[in-house]
Amino acid sequence: MHVGILTNFATPKGGAEKVAIESARGLAECGVAVTLIHGADGPADPLLDHPGIRRVGLGLVDVWERPAWRGAIEGIWNREAARRLDAALAALPDRPDVLHLHQWTRSLSPAIFPVLARSGLPVAITLHDYFLLCPNGLYYRFDTAEPCSVRPLSGPCLAASCDPQSRVHKAVRVARYVAQRAAITRTTDYRAIDLVHVSDGSRARIEPMMPGIGFRHHRIDNPVRVERAAPADPAAGDAVAFVGRFTREKGADLVAQGAHRAGIPSLFIGDGPLADELRAVPGTEVIGWRAPAEVEALLRRRARAVVAPSRWLETGPLTIYEALAAGIPAIASDRAGAAEKIRDGETGFVTAPDLAALAQAFGRLKDDALVRRLGRTAHAAYWSAPTTLAAHAGALCRLYAGMTAAAEAPSFQRSAVM
Incomplete structure (x- = not known):
């Protein structure tokens, strides 16, 4: 063919x-x-x-x-x-x-x-x-x-x-x-x-x-181009992570503000029109675009969860699937197609693209035992039917x-x- x-x-x-x-x-x-x-x-x-x-x-x-x-x-x-x-x-x-x-x-x-x-x-x-x-x-x-x-x-x-x-x-x-x-x-x-x-x-x-x-x-x-490996240890991470273009329709501002409200750092990998606004939020780190292998390594080392709180009806953000494959909990908007891959409360959380809802979900990530359990379950669930x-x-x-x-x-x- x-x-x-x-x-x-x-x-x-x-x-x-x-x-x-x-x-x-x-x-x-x-x-x-x-x-x-x-x-x-x-x-x-x-x-x-x-x-x-x-x-x-x-x-x-x-x-x-x-x-x-x-x-x-x-x-x-x-x-x-x-x-x-x-x-x-x-x-x-x-x-x-x-x-x-x-x-x-x-x-x-x-x-x-x-x-x-x-x-x-x-x-x-x-x-x-x-x-x-x-x-x-x-x-x-x-x-x-x-x-x-x-x-x-x-x-x-x-x-x-x-x-x-x-x-x-x-x-x-x-x-x-x-x-x-x-x-x-x-x-x-x-x-x-x-x-x-x-x-x-x-x-x-x-x-x-x-x-x-x-x-x-x-x-x-x-x-999803993620090689199968041992699950990450998200409980060892220090931040919630957003990967992609920093725009309001993707909810980048909600991640920074929600993390600040919950008292947890936020990590932004990528770039976009909201970059300066994000940097102004206490506890936010913006590091720009990185190669895929470096992104995966960063998330494995630092992410307690990967977040995609889209305000638009996003068809299927790849970062959520990649997080689940690595054994990192995922948090997605209930408007995003990626939410279909998350078992709410088992492999991550599905929330409205709302500041209060996100802050509440981020607050739960302070529990190391919960984060570790979510990550292990996410890894097992993804690899039981991987979208390789x-x-x-x-x-x-x-x-x-x-x-x-x-x-x-x-x-x-x-x-x-x-």
């Missing part, structure tokens, strides 16, 4: 690229031929250095690095991205059996959807976020700091000042969404798209908003086999989507 994986970058600039790259590696290790096509130039992750992986860069530029006017135009419809992707697919020495899209908003744009249609290949899309149905991608209102409750592109949606930056940015994102929807809608000679959901919660939210015709829905866990890279690749192979079989069936009907 030959799989074409499409994403914005060949290095992890977010969870979508991280999963795309790890998927490529896992599939290659299973003997699947992989071509990873990335839009923007830049360094490649070492995981892509495998004889079973061909890497094709389209030489595009991240729209975030463009002047605002040009970034807006290319974000809505990047003709050059479509032309280069079309040429890249035509130039491949071996035609892929399936194409798997992970992200398209920062270098590829909705212009690639007609190209995918013309390829005639089965297409899968992993929904790491809500860009397929929501203009701002998070299905979240930044003006009210709450998840959205209106139907995308309805009157209330268009009127809402929900963008994290401005109404002008909202207008650009709406234009991109309209272009995206039109690109898929007018492509009548198109194979059904297989949508991959990374948590039960995100599937339950997204599936009812997607018309049934033209979409098949699947549930596959994101991979090999397990992820196996699930993808079964998905692709079903997609190719459906495409080859005599009764197969091409249909419009959306």
Whole structure:
């Protein structure tokens, strides 16, 4: 089998690229031929250095690095991205059996959807976020700091000042969404798209908003690249840890304030717009981005728990899964897909993204015996059914086999989507 994986970058600039790259590696290790096509130039992750992986860069530029006017135009419809992707697919020495899209908003744009249609290949899309149905991608209102409750592109949606930056940015994102929807809608000679959901919660939210015709829905866990080892001793740690981008929708501010209220230090690994605000909270340590191996070592040495108190309906934060795999208790928002992996009170805690609730959970972490028990149970529970890279690749192979079989069936009907 030959799989074409499409994403914005060949290095992890977010969870979508991280999963795309790890998927490529896992599939290659299973003997699947992989071509990873990335839009923007830049360094490649070492995981892509495998004889079973061909890497094709389209030489595009991240729209975030463009002047605002040009970034807006290319974000809505990047003709050059479509032309280069079309040429890249035509130039491949071996035609892929399936194409798997992970992200398209920062270098590829909705212009690639007609190209995918013309390829005639089965297409899968992993929904790491809500860009397929929501203009701002998070299905979240930044003006009210709450998840959205209106139907995308309805009157209330268009009127809402929900963008994290401005109404002008909202207008650009709406234009991109309209272009995206039109690109898929007018492509009548198109194979059904297989949508991959990374948590039960995100599937339950997204599936009812997607018309049934033209979409098949699947549930596959994101991979966790943690080697099995003895469980950590979280009771020896000194802080609650947050790993990732420091933003309000991810609840970084709640971690710092909740830890301070509970009288326990907090450790932040990463960066983001709230970095200076976090540093101003007593007991908070911000250390910036670190390589994955260093992050794992830091968490094993210092974390009493890893926390992801998302205000948005996060599909599946990987840091929670990685903590459980290492035997570190996890605390997740009841809005996050990762909460599905936590046994509340047994492997960690599931809380509302609320300061009082988090402070109460953090206060419980002062009990060494409890923290040690939570960690041991988390480790045992995770490894009883691990979401390893090999397990992820196996699930993808079964998905692709079903997609190719459906495409080859005599009764197969091409249909419009959306």
